[in-house]
Amino acid sequence: MKEQTESKKVFFVTLGCQMNVYDSEVLKGILTQKGYSATSKPEEASLIIVNTCSVREHAEVRAIGRLNELSRYKLENPEVKLAVIGCMAQRLGEKFLKEVPALDLILGTEELFKLPDYLEEKGEKPIVALSFSEPREIGSLPLRKNKFSSFVAISKGCENFCSYCIVPYVRGPEKNRKVSEIIREVQCLTESGCKEVSLIGQNVNSYKDDGNDFADLLKEVSRTDIQRIRFMTSHPKDLSPKLIDAMSDLDKICKHLHLPLQSGSDKVLERMNRKYNALDYLRLVESVKDKVESLSLTTDLIVGFPGETDEDFQKTLEMVQRIEFDSAFMFKYSPREGTQAFLLVDDVANEVKLERLQTLIELQKAISQKKNKGMIGRTEEVLIDGKSKRDKASWKGKGRSNKTVIISKGTDDRNLLGEIVKVKITDADSFTLFGEIEGSVGSPDPTER
Ligand code: 5AD
Ligand code: SF4
Numbered sequence: 001m002k003e004q005t006e007s008k009k010v011f012f013v014t015l016g017c018q019m020n021v022y023d024s025e026v027l028k029g030i031l032t033q034k035g036y037s038a039t040s041k042p043e044e045a046s047l048i049i050v051n052t053c054s055v056r057e058h059a060e061v062r063a064i065g066r067l068n069e070l071s072r073y074k075l076e077n078p079e080v081k082l083a084v085i086g087c088m089a090q091r092l093g094e095k096f097l098k099e100v101p102a103l104d105l106i107l108g109t110e111e112l113f114k115l116p117d118y119l120e121e122k123g124e125k126p127i128v129a130l131s132f133s134e135p136r137e138i139g140s141l142p143l144r145k146n147k148f149s150s151f152v153a154i155s156k157g158c159e160n161f162c163s164y165c166i167v168p169y170v171r172g173p174e175k176n177r178k179v180s181e182i183i184r185e186v187q188c189l190t191e192s193g194c195k196e197v198s199l200i201g202q203n204v205n206s207y208k209d210d211g212n213d214f215a216d217l218l219k220e221v222s223r224t225d226i227q228r229i230r231f232m233t234s235h236p237k238d239l240s241p242k243l244i245d246a247m248s249d250l251d252k253i254c255k256h257l258h259l260p261l262q263s264g265s266d267k268v269l270e271r272m273n274r275k276y277n278a279l280d281y282l283r284l285v286e287s288v289k290d291k292v293e294s295l296s297l298t299t300d301l302i303v304g305f306p307g308e309t310d311e312d313f314q315k316t317l318e319m320v321q322r323i324e325f326d327s328a329f330m331f332k333y334s335p336r337e338g339t340q341a342f343l344l345v346d347d348v349a350n351e352v353k354l355e356r357l358q359t360l361i362e363l364q365k366a367i368s369q370k371k372n373k374g375m376i377g378r379t380e381e382v383l384i385d386g387k388s389k390r391d392k393a394s395w396k397g398k399g400r401s402n403k404t405v406i407i408s409k410g411t412d413d414r415n416l417l418g419e420i421v422k423v424k425i426t427d428a429d430s431f432t433l434f435g436e437i438e439g440s441v442g443s444p445d446p447t448e449r
Contacts, residue, residue, distance in 0.1 A: 006220050010036045011045035011173055013070075015063055016053025018200050018232070019171075020086055022151040024051050025142035027085070027112060030093050032143055034116045040267040047081050047119070051112075052088035054166045056334035058448075060088055064099045066197065071102035079107065081119060085112035092127050095432050109156075109171050129186040132172040141188060148385060148418040149398075153177065154217065155201035162262070163273045163340035164305065164333060167202055174202070179209050179220055186224050195420060196228040196383055197221070204231050205238040214238075215246040221365075222250045226426050227420065228383065228400065232258040233300075237275045248291040259285070264319030265312035268305050273340065278319055283325055296326045296401035303360060304333040304353030306344035313356050320363055326371050326401065327431075328364045332357050335425045365386035371430035372403065379438060380405055382423045384416040399423070399433065409436040 010031055014024040014244035027049070028038060039045050048070050053059040067084060074080045083105035084096060097103055103116055103126050111129035118127050144150045157171040186197055199221065201207065214231075221229055229252050236259055247253055263269050266277040275283075289295050301316060320328070332353045335346045348356075363381040380399035388396040388406045393414045396406045405423055407416075423435035 008034075008036045008047075009039040009045045010041040010047040010049060011070075013048075013050045013066055015042070015051060015059060015066075015105070016055070016087065016200070017115065018151055019153060019192055019202070020051050020053060021145075022142065022153050023086065023109075023112065024049075025144055025151070027051075027115060029141050030113060030116060030141035032300055036145075042070055045073070046079060048073060049083045049085060049115070051086040052084060054087040054091045054170050054336070058334065063088055066382065067100040067103070071100060071139045074102045074104075083107065083115060085115070087107075087166070089165065090130055090170040091246075093130050097126060106130075128393060144189075146290070146385060147193055149191050149385060150194050151200050152182060152189070152197050153201060154182055154199045154204060154214075155207055158202035158302065160203060160275075161273060161340070163271060163344075164302065164336065166266065166336040166339055169338050171202065172385075174206065176207055176209050179212050179217055182217065183220055183224060186221055186226055190225040193418065194226065196230065197226050199229065199231040200233075202233065203238065205234045205240070213242070215240065215242045218243075218246045218250060218253060222252045226252065228252055228254055230254045230256060230402065234259050236281055239284055239288070239427075241287070244288050244291050247288070248293070254400040255294050256296040256298070256400070257288060257292075258298045258300075261316075261319060261323075262300060262302050263305060263308070263312065264316035265308070266315075268308055268312050271307060271341070271344070272302075272305060275440075278315065281319070282323070287443055294401070296403070297323070298327050298329075298402070299323075299325045300329045300331070301360060302331050302333050303356040304348040304349070306333070306341060306346055308333075308348055315350075317360065317363060318393060320360065320367070324367050324371060325364065328360075329369050330360050330364065369430040370427070372430065372433055375401075375403075375425045375429055375433055378425050380423050380425055380433065380435065381420055382407070382435075383420050384418060386417065397421075403433050405433045405435055406432070407437055408434050 012024055014020050050067050052063040053101060074082045081104045082102050084103055085107045086109055087108045096106050106128045107115060108130035110133045128362055155174055155176045157174045159173045160166045161168050205214045207217055261281055262272055262274055264278050269277055335342050382397040382399050382405045384395050384397040388394040394406050394408055399405050407423055422438040424438050425433050425435045427434040
Protein backbone atom coordinates (compact mmCIF):
# COMPACT_ATOMS: atom_id res chain seq x y z
CA MET A 1 0.00 0.00 0.00
CA LYS A 2 2.75 2.37 1.05
CA GLU A 3 4.61 1.66 -2.14
CA GLN A 4 1.50 2.40 -4.21
CA THR A 5 0.80 5.81 -2.66
CA GLU A 6 4.46 6.70 -2.89
CA SER A 7 4.60 5.92 -6.57
CA LYS A 8 1.27 7.46 -7.55
CA LYS A 9 1.30 11.12 -6.80
CA VAL A 10 -0.31 13.75 -8.97
CA PHE A 11 0.52 17.44 -9.17
CA PHE A 12 -2.19 19.72 -10.54
CA VAL A 13 -2.06 23.24 -11.92
CA THR A 14 -5.48 24.72 -12.64
CA LEU A 15 -5.69 27.91 -14.65
CA GLY A 16 -8.77 29.80 -15.77
CA CYS A 17 -12.38 29.87 -14.68
CA GLN A 18 -14.49 28.11 -12.07
CA MET A 19 -15.46 25.43 -14.57
CA ASN A 20 -11.79 24.46 -14.78
CA VAL A 21 -11.60 24.32 -10.98
CA TYR A 22 -14.62 22.03 -11.01
CA ASP A 23 -13.25 19.83 -13.82
CA SER A 24 -9.96 19.49 -11.94
CA GLU A 25 -11.89 18.46 -8.81
CA VAL A 26 -13.81 15.82 -10.79
CA LEU A 27 -10.58 14.48 -12.29
CA LYS A 28 -8.94 14.43 -8.84
CA GLY A 29 -11.90 12.34 -7.63
CA ILE A 30 -11.44 9.90 -10.52
CA LEU A 31 -7.67 9.67 -9.95
CA THR A 32 -8.13 9.13 -6.22
CA GLN A 33 -10.26 6.09 -7.02
CA LYS A 34 -7.35 4.83 -9.10
CA GLY A 35 -4.97 5.11 -6.16
CA TYR A 36 -3.45 8.54 -6.78
CA SER A 37 -3.00 11.15 -4.10
CA ALA A 38 -2.47 14.85 -4.72
CA THR A 39 0.82 16.52 -3.91
CA SER A 40 1.80 20.17 -3.81
CA LYS A 41 5.39 19.26 -4.74
CA PRO A 42 5.92 18.63 -8.48
CA GLU A 43 9.26 16.92 -7.77
CA GLU A 44 7.51 14.00 -6.05
CA ALA A 45 4.76 13.54 -8.65
CA SER A 46 4.61 10.75 -11.21
CA LEU A 47 1.82 12.56 -13.02
CA ILE A 48 1.76 16.31 -13.73
CA ILE A 49 -1.44 17.87 -15.08
CA VAL A 50 -2.03 21.43 -16.27
CA ASN A 51 -5.66 22.41 -16.84
CA THR A 52 -5.70 25.34 -19.25
CA CYS A 53 -7.72 28.38 -20.36
CA SER A 54 -8.04 29.84 -23.87
CA VAL A 55 -10.21 32.89 -23.23
CA ARG A 56 -7.37 35.39 -23.64
CA GLU A 57 -3.92 35.08 -25.18
CA HIS A 58 -2.28 36.03 -21.91
CA ALA A 59 -3.70 32.90 -20.22
CA GLU A 60 -2.28 30.74 -23.00
CA VAL A 61 1.18 32.28 -22.79
CA ARG A 62 1.20 31.60 -19.04
CA ALA A 63 0.16 27.98 -19.56
CA ILE A 64 2.95 27.35 -22.08
CA GLY A 65 5.48 28.92 -19.71
CA ARG A 66 4.28 26.78 -16.83
CA LEU A 67 4.32 23.58 -18.88
CA ASN A 68 7.84 24.19 -20.14
CA GLU A 69 8.96 24.88 -16.58
CA LEU A 70 7.36 21.62 -15.41
CA SER A 71 8.89 19.69 -18.34
CA ARG A 72 12.16 19.51 -16.44
CA TYR A 73 10.70 16.95 -14.00
CA LYS A 74 10.01 14.72 -16.97
CA LEU A 75 13.47 15.28 -18.40
CA GLU A 76 14.97 14.35 -15.02
CA ASN A 77 12.76 11.27 -14.74
CA PRO A 78 11.29 9.87 -18.00
CA GLU A 79 8.76 7.83 -15.96
CA VAL A 80 6.92 11.05 -15.14
CA LYS A 81 3.89 11.73 -17.34
CA LEU A 82 3.11 15.31 -18.36
CA ALA A 83 -0.48 16.08 -19.40
CA VAL A 84 -2.16 19.20 -20.69
CA ILE A 85 -5.94 19.21 -20.46
CA GLY A 86 -8.87 21.56 -21.01
CA CYS A 87 -9.64 24.45 -23.34
CA MET A 88 -6.19 25.12 -24.72
CA ALA A 89 -5.54 21.41 -25.31
CA GLN A 90 -8.84 21.31 -27.19
CA ARG A 91 -7.90 24.35 -29.25
CA LEU A 92 -4.35 23.40 -30.18
CA GLY A 93 -4.45 19.61 -30.22
CA GLU A 94 -1.28 18.16 -31.72
CA LYS A 95 0.08 21.67 -32.39
CA PHE A 96 0.71 21.86 -28.63
CA LEU A 97 3.78 19.67 -29.14
CA LYS A 98 5.49 22.51 -30.98
CA GLU A 99 5.14 24.67 -27.89
CA VAL A 100 5.80 21.96 -25.30
CA PRO A 101 7.66 18.98 -26.81
CA ALA A 102 7.76 16.99 -23.55
CA LEU A 103 3.98 16.42 -23.43
CA ASP A 104 2.69 12.83 -23.08
CA LEU A 105 -1.03 13.60 -23.17
CA ILE A 106 -3.14 16.33 -24.76
CA LEU A 107 -6.74 15.86 -23.68
CA GLY A 108 -9.62 18.17 -24.62
CA THR A 109 -12.43 19.46 -22.43
CA GLU A 110 -14.44 16.22 -22.47
CA GLU A 111 -11.74 13.63 -23.01
CA LEU A 112 -9.86 14.78 -19.92
CA PHE A 113 -12.06 12.64 -17.68
CA LYS A 114 -10.70 9.52 -19.42
CA LEU A 115 -7.13 10.36 -18.43
CA PRO A 116 -6.60 7.18 -16.33
CA ASP A 117 -7.59 5.01 -19.33
CA TYR A 118 -5.17 6.84 -21.58
CA LEU A 119 -2.40 6.41 -19.02
CA GLU A 120 -2.73 2.66 -19.37
CA GLU A 121 -2.18 2.79 -23.13
CA LYS A 122 1.32 1.71 -24.02
CA GLY A 123 3.10 3.43 -26.85
CA GLU A 124 5.86 5.84 -27.70
CA LYS A 125 3.75 8.59 -29.19
CA PRO A 126 2.02 11.31 -27.20
CA ILE A 127 -1.75 10.80 -26.96
CA VAL A 128 -4.02 13.47 -28.43
CA ALA A 129 -7.77 13.06 -27.70
CA LEU A 130 -10.19 15.82 -28.53
CA SER A 131 -13.59 14.35 -29.27
CA PHE A 132 -16.73 15.68 -27.62
CA SER A 133 -18.24 12.60 -26.02
CA GLU A 134 -21.90 12.09 -25.22
CA PRO A 135 -23.10 14.01 -22.16
CA ARG A 136 -21.92 11.97 -19.21
CA GLU A 137 -22.77 11.84 -15.57
CA ILE A 138 -20.07 12.06 -12.98
CA GLY A 139 -19.44 8.56 -11.67
CA SER A 140 -17.12 9.53 -8.84
CA LEU A 141 -17.59 12.42 -6.48
CA PRO A 142 -15.38 15.42 -7.18
CA LEU A 143 -12.59 15.87 -4.66
CA ARG A 144 -13.33 19.31 -3.32
CA LYS A 145 -10.68 21.76 -2.21
CA ASN A 146 -13.09 23.66 0.00
CA LYS A 147 -15.36 21.44 2.08
CA PHE A 148 -17.81 24.18 3.04
CA SER A 149 -18.40 25.93 -0.26
CA SER A 150 -18.41 23.91 -3.47
CA PHE A 151 -18.94 24.39 -7.16
CA VAL A 152 -21.55 22.24 -8.85
CA ALA A 153 -21.63 22.33 -12.65
CA ILE A 154 -25.20 22.36 -13.95
CA SER A 155 -24.30 22.76 -17.60
CA LYS A 156 -21.27 22.81 -19.80
CA GLY A 157 -20.55 24.41 -23.13
CA CYS A 158 -22.18 27.39 -24.76
CA GLU A 159 -23.93 28.09 -28.01
CA ASN A 160 -24.29 31.85 -27.81
CA PHE A 161 -21.29 32.54 -30.02
CA CYS A 162 -20.47 35.99 -28.71
CA SER A 163 -18.19 37.06 -31.52
CA TYR A 164 -15.05 37.52 -29.37
CA CYS A 165 -15.36 34.27 -27.41
CA ILE A 166 -13.57 30.96 -27.93
CA VAL A 167 -15.67 29.01 -25.39
CA PRO A 168 -18.32 27.63 -27.82
CA TYR A 169 -15.50 26.19 -29.94
CA VAL A 170 -13.50 24.61 -27.14
CA ARG A 171 -16.36 23.44 -24.93
CA GLY A 172 -18.92 22.62 -27.61
CA PRO A 173 -22.67 23.24 -27.47
CA GLU A 174 -24.51 23.60 -24.17
CA LYS A 175 -25.10 20.30 -22.36
CA ASN A 176 -27.34 20.37 -19.31
CA ARG A 177 -27.12 17.90 -16.45
CA LYS A 178 -30.31 16.35 -15.13
CA VAL A 179 -32.08 18.01 -12.21
CA SER A 180 -32.01 14.69 -10.32
CA GLU A 181 -28.25 14.33 -10.80
CA ILE A 182 -27.59 17.89 -9.62
CA ILE A 183 -29.79 17.40 -6.56
CA ARG A 184 -28.00 14.13 -5.74
CA GLU A 185 -24.65 15.92 -5.86
CA VAL A 186 -25.91 18.77 -3.65
CA GLN A 187 -27.30 16.26 -1.14
CA CYS A 188 -24.01 14.36 -1.02
CA LEU A 189 -22.25 17.64 -0.39
CA THR A 190 -24.53 18.68 2.48
CA GLU A 191 -24.08 15.26 4.07
CA SER A 192 -20.34 15.82 4.07
CA GLY A 193 -20.69 19.20 5.78
CA CYS A 194 -20.96 21.59 2.84
CA LYS A 195 -22.93 24.76 3.57
CA GLU A 196 -22.92 26.58 0.24
CA VAL A 197 -23.08 25.56 -3.39
CA SER A 198 -22.27 27.70 -6.40
CA LEU A 199 -24.15 26.42 -9.43
CA ILE A 200 -21.90 27.08 -12.37
CA GLY A 201 -22.19 27.06 -16.14
CA GLN A 202 -21.14 29.30 -19.02
CA ASN A 203 -24.77 30.45 -19.23
CA VAL A 204 -26.65 29.07 -16.20
CA ASN A 205 -29.93 30.81 -16.88
CA SER A 206 -30.47 29.11 -20.24
CA TYR A 207 -30.56 25.80 -18.29
CA LYS A 208 -33.23 23.32 -19.37
CA ASP A 209 -34.00 19.74 -18.41
CA ASP A 210 -37.19 17.95 -19.27
CA GLY A 211 -39.49 20.97 -18.97
CA ASN A 212 -37.59 22.46 -16.00
CA ASP A 213 -35.86 25.79 -16.43
CA PHE A 214 -33.21 27.41 -14.24
CA ALA A 215 -35.76 28.95 -11.84
CA ASP A 216 -37.28 25.47 -11.34
CA LEU A 217 -33.82 24.05 -10.65
CA LEU A 218 -33.17 26.76 -8.05
CA LYS A 219 -36.43 25.83 -6.30
CA GLU A 220 -35.39 22.18 -6.22
CA VAL A 221 -31.93 22.96 -4.87
CA SER A 222 -33.54 25.20 -2.23
CA ARG A 223 -35.51 22.19 -0.96
CA THR A 224 -32.30 20.34 -0.04
CA ASP A 225 -30.49 20.91 3.26
CA ILE A 226 -27.92 23.23 1.72
CA GLN A 227 -27.82 26.59 3.49
CA ARG A 228 -26.75 28.97 0.74
CA ILE A 229 -26.98 28.92 -3.04
CA ARG A 230 -25.06 31.02 -5.54
CA PHE A 231 -24.98 30.84 -9.31
CA MET A 232 -22.98 32.19 -12.22
CA THR A 233 -22.71 33.24 -15.06
CA SER A 234 -26.05 34.65 -16.23
CA HIS A 235 -26.69 36.06 -19.69
CA PRO A 236 -28.96 39.13 -19.87
CA LYS A 237 -30.98 37.63 -22.74
CA ASP A 238 -32.06 34.70 -20.52
CA LEU A 239 -32.91 36.61 -17.34
CA SER A 240 -36.62 35.86 -17.10
CA PRO A 241 -39.14 37.49 -14.72
CA LYS A 242 -39.63 33.97 -13.28
CA LEU A 243 -35.93 33.79 -12.39
CA ILE A 244 -36.02 37.27 -10.83
CA ASP A 245 -39.01 36.15 -8.71
CA ALA A 246 -37.16 33.00 -7.65
CA MET A 247 -34.17 35.13 -6.60
CA SER A 248 -36.35 37.37 -4.50
CA ASP A 249 -38.55 34.61 -3.01
CA LEU A 250 -36.05 31.91 -2.09
CA ASP A 251 -34.19 32.80 1.10
CA LYS A 252 -31.31 30.43 0.50
CA ILE A 253 -30.30 32.20 -2.70
CA CYS A 254 -27.58 34.78 -2.15
CA LYS A 255 -28.69 38.07 -3.61
CA HIS A 256 -25.76 38.32 -5.96
CA LEU A 257 -26.10 38.47 -9.72
CA HIS A 258 -23.14 38.27 -12.09
CA LEU A 259 -24.50 39.74 -15.32
CA PRO A 260 -21.85 40.54 -17.94
CA LEU A 261 -22.54 43.78 -19.79
CA GLN A 262 -19.34 43.65 -21.95
CA SER A 263 -19.90 47.11 -23.49
CA GLY A 264 -22.17 50.14 -23.07
CA SER A 265 -22.27 50.89 -26.80
CA ASP A 266 -25.12 49.45 -28.86
CA LYS A 267 -22.93 49.32 -31.95
CA VAL A 268 -20.27 47.33 -30.15
CA LEU A 269 -22.84 45.07 -28.48
CA GLU A 270 -24.26 44.27 -31.87
CA ARG A 271 -20.85 43.40 -33.30
CA MET A 272 -20.22 41.30 -30.20
CA ASN A 273 -23.45 39.38 -30.97
CA ARG A 274 -24.70 39.92 -27.42
CA LYS A 275 -28.40 40.06 -28.45
CA TYR A 276 -29.35 43.03 -26.22
CA ASN A 277 -28.71 46.76 -26.25
CA ALA A 278 -27.80 49.17 -23.47
CA LEU A 279 -31.42 50.12 -22.81
CA ASP A 280 -32.51 46.46 -22.55
CA TYR A 281 -29.74 45.93 -20.02
CA LEU A 282 -30.70 49.02 -17.99
CA ARG A 283 -34.36 47.96 -17.86
CA LEU A 284 -33.36 44.48 -16.80
CA VAL A 285 -31.18 45.77 -14.00
CA GLU A 286 -33.96 48.07 -12.81
CA SER A 287 -36.42 45.20 -12.64
CA VAL A 288 -33.98 43.01 -10.69
CA LYS A 289 -33.14 45.86 -8.29
CA ASP A 290 -36.86 46.52 -7.76
CA LYS A 291 -37.58 42.93 -6.83
CA VAL A 292 -34.43 41.75 -5.10
CA GLU A 293 -33.59 43.60 -1.92
CA SER A 294 -29.91 44.41 -1.24
CA LEU A 295 -28.88 43.10 -4.64
CA SER A 296 -25.17 42.84 -5.29
CA LEU A 297 -24.54 43.23 -9.02
CA THR A 298 -21.26 42.37 -10.73
CA THR A 299 -20.25 42.31 -14.37
CA ASP A 300 -17.63 41.64 -17.06
CA LEU A 301 -16.45 44.40 -19.40
CA ILE A 302 -14.22 44.34 -22.48
CA VAL A 303 -12.39 47.41 -23.79
CA GLY A 304 -10.84 47.82 -27.22
CA PHE A 305 -13.13 45.54 -29.19
CA PRO A 306 -12.57 46.04 -32.97
CA GLY A 307 -13.94 49.37 -34.11
CA GLU A 308 -14.51 50.69 -30.54
CA THR A 309 -14.31 54.49 -30.81
CA ASP A 310 -13.75 56.96 -27.99
CA GLU A 311 -17.47 57.63 -28.12
CA ASP A 312 -18.27 53.91 -27.73
CA PHE A 313 -15.92 53.71 -24.78
CA GLN A 314 -17.57 56.78 -23.19
CA LYS A 315 -20.87 54.89 -23.39
CA THR A 316 -19.34 52.04 -21.40
CA LEU A 317 -18.14 54.53 -18.79
CA GLU A 318 -21.60 56.12 -18.66
CA MET A 319 -23.29 52.75 -18.11
CA VAL A 320 -20.81 51.85 -15.38
CA GLN A 321 -21.39 55.23 -13.71
CA ARG A 322 -25.14 54.89 -13.96
CA ILE A 323 -25.55 51.27 -12.87
CA GLU A 324 -22.92 51.31 -10.13
CA PHE A 325 -21.81 47.69 -10.17
CA ASP A 326 -20.52 46.31 -6.90
CA SER A 327 -17.48 45.05 -8.78
CA ALA A 328 -16.41 44.17 -12.29
CA PHE A 329 -13.93 41.99 -14.15
CA MET A 330 -12.42 44.22 -16.82
CA PHE A 331 -10.46 42.99 -19.81
CA LYS A 332 -8.57 44.20 -22.82
CA TYR A 333 -9.93 42.62 -25.99
CA SER A 334 -7.76 39.69 -27.06
CA PRO A 335 -8.25 38.35 -30.62
CA ARG A 336 -8.94 34.60 -30.65
CA GLU A 337 -8.37 32.69 -33.85
CA GLY A 338 -11.48 30.87 -35.03
CA THR A 339 -13.97 33.37 -33.57
CA GLN A 340 -16.07 35.74 -35.70
CA ALA A 341 -14.37 38.81 -34.24
CA PHE A 342 -11.00 37.47 -35.36
CA LEU A 343 -12.12 38.32 -38.90
CA LEU A 344 -12.47 42.00 -37.90
CA VAL A 345 -9.43 44.25 -37.88
CA ASP A 346 -8.03 44.55 -34.35
CA ASP A 347 -7.75 48.28 -34.91
CA VAL A 348 -7.62 49.71 -31.39
CA ALA A 349 -3.94 50.26 -30.60
CA ASN A 350 -2.62 48.43 -27.56
CA GLU A 351 -1.76 51.74 -25.79
CA VAL A 352 -5.35 52.90 -26.31
CA LYS A 353 -6.70 49.62 -24.97
CA LEU A 354 -4.45 49.97 -21.93
CA GLU A 355 -5.45 53.58 -21.36
CA ARG A 356 -9.16 52.73 -21.60
CA LEU A 357 -8.71 49.78 -19.27
CA GLN A 358 -6.96 51.97 -16.72
CA THR A 359 -9.69 54.63 -16.90
CA LEU A 360 -12.38 52.01 -16.46
CA ILE A 361 -10.60 50.33 -13.56
CA GLU A 362 -10.19 53.67 -11.76
CA LEU A 363 -13.88 54.49 -12.19
CA GLN A 364 -15.02 51.07 -11.01
CA LYS A 365 -12.64 51.16 -8.07
CA ALA A 366 -14.19 54.40 -6.84
CA ILE A 367 -17.70 52.97 -7.28
CA SER A 368 -16.81 49.72 -5.47
CA GLN A 369 -15.36 51.75 -2.62
CA LYS A 370 -18.51 53.86 -2.36
CA LYS A 371 -20.77 50.80 -2.46
CA ASN A 372 -18.67 48.95 0.09
CA LYS A 373 -18.57 51.94 2.44
CA GLY A 374 -22.36 52.06 2.12
CA MET A 375 -22.43 48.68 3.85
CA ILE A 376 -20.83 50.03 7.04
CA GLY A 377 -23.24 49.49 9.92
CA ARG A 378 -25.00 46.56 8.24
CA THR A 379 -24.80 42.96 9.39
CA GLU A 380 -23.51 40.37 6.93
CA GLU A 381 -23.82 36.59 7.23
CA VAL A 382 -20.31 35.38 6.53
CA LEU A 383 -19.27 31.83 5.66
CA ILE A 384 -15.76 31.57 7.05
CA ASP A 385 -13.29 30.02 4.59
CA GLY A 386 -9.93 30.65 6.22
CA LYS A 387 -7.50 33.17 7.64
CA SER A 388 -6.90 36.51 5.99
CA LYS A 389 -3.76 36.82 3.86
CA ARG A 390 -3.37 40.47 4.87
CA ASP A 391 -3.68 39.77 8.56
CA LYS A 392 -2.96 36.15 9.48
CA ALA A 393 -4.67 36.44 12.87
CA SER A 394 -8.05 37.35 11.38
CA TRP A 395 -10.69 35.05 9.95
CA LYS A 396 -12.17 35.85 6.58
CA GLY A 397 -15.06 34.69 4.46
CA LYS A 398 -17.74 35.68 2.02
CA GLY A 399 -20.98 37.45 2.84
CA ARG A 400 -24.20 36.74 1.00
CA SER A 401 -23.34 39.63 -1.32
CA ASN A 402 -20.21 37.71 -2.44
CA LYS A 403 -17.88 40.30 -0.93
CA THR A 404 -14.90 39.24 1.12
CA VAL A 405 -15.23 40.14 4.79
CA ILE A 406 -12.26 40.22 7.16
CA ILE A 407 -13.20 39.85 10.79
CA SER A 408 -10.87 42.02 12.79
CA LYS A 409 -12.49 41.65 16.20
CA GLY A 410 -14.56 39.38 18.39
CA THR A 411 -13.41 35.95 17.27
CA ASP A 412 -11.33 35.16 20.41
CA ASP A 413 -9.47 31.91 19.85
CA ARG A 414 -12.39 30.04 18.36
CA ASN A 415 -11.98 27.88 15.28
CA LEU A 416 -14.55 29.38 12.95
CA LEU A 417 -13.63 27.52 9.77
CA GLY A 418 -16.83 26.55 7.94
CA GLU A 419 -19.10 28.46 10.32
CA ILE A 420 -21.67 30.98 9.16
CA VAL A 421 -21.40 33.97 11.48
CA LYS A 422 -23.06 37.35 11.76
CA VAL A 423 -20.61 40.18 11.27
CA LYS A 424 -21.26 43.86 11.82
CA ILE A 425 -19.45 45.81 9.07
CA THR A 426 -17.29 48.54 10.55
CA ASP A 427 -15.04 49.55 7.64
CA ALA A 428 -14.53 48.98 3.92
CA ASP A 429 -12.25 49.63 0.96
CA SER A 430 -12.75 48.95 -2.76
CA PHE A 431 -12.15 45.23 -2.45
CA THR A 432 -12.94 44.19 1.10
CA LEU A 433 -15.31 44.71 4.03
CA PHE A 434 -14.05 44.63 7.62
CA GLY A 435 -16.16 43.81 10.64
CA GLU A 436 -16.74 42.54 14.14
CA ILE A 437 -18.41 39.31 15.01
CA GLU A 438 -21.94 39.50 16.41
CA GLY A 439 -22.95 35.85 16.63
CA SER A 440 -23.52 32.60 14.80
CA VAL A 441 -26.37 32.13 12.43
CA GLY A 442 -29.00 29.93 14.00
CA SER A 443 -27.71 30.41 17.54
CA PRO A 444 -30.16 32.14 19.91
CA ASP A 445 -29.78 35.88 20.33
CA PRO A 446 -28.51 36.40 23.92
CA THR A 447 -30.41 39.69 24.21
CA GLU A 448 -33.72 37.89 23.73
CA ARG A 449 -33.32 35.57 26.73
N1 5AD B 1 -10.94 39.09 -25.07
C1 5AD B 1 -11.13 39.69 -23.87
N2 5AD B 1 -12.01 39.26 -22.98
C2 5AD B 1 -12.74 38.17 -23.28
N3 5AD B 1 -13.70 37.51 -22.58
C3 5AD B 1 -14.09 36.45 -23.32
N4 5AD B 1 -13.43 36.42 -24.49
C4 5AD B 1 -12.58 37.47 -24.48
C5 5AD B 1 -11.63 37.98 -25.41
N5 5AD B 1 -11.44 37.39 -26.58
C6 5AD B 1 -14.18 37.95 -21.28
C7 5AD B 1 -15.67 38.28 -21.31
C8 5AD B 1 -16.29 37.12 -20.60
C9 5AD B 1 -15.19 36.75 -19.61
C10 5AD B 1 -15.29 35.39 -19.04
O1 5AD B 1 -14.01 36.90 -20.35
O2 5AD B 1 -15.87 39.48 -20.60
O3 5AD B 1 -17.51 37.45 -19.96
FE1 SF4 C 1 -18.50 33.11 -24.30
FE2 SF4 C 1 -20.75 34.52 -24.74
FE3 SF4 C 1 -20.88 31.89 -24.15
FE4 SF4 C 1 -20.15 33.63 -22.25
S1 SF4 C 1 -22.16 33.56 -23.27
S2 SF4 C 1 -19.17 31.65 -22.73
S3 SF4 C 1 -19.01 35.15 -23.43
S4 SF4 C 1 -19.99 32.79 -25.99
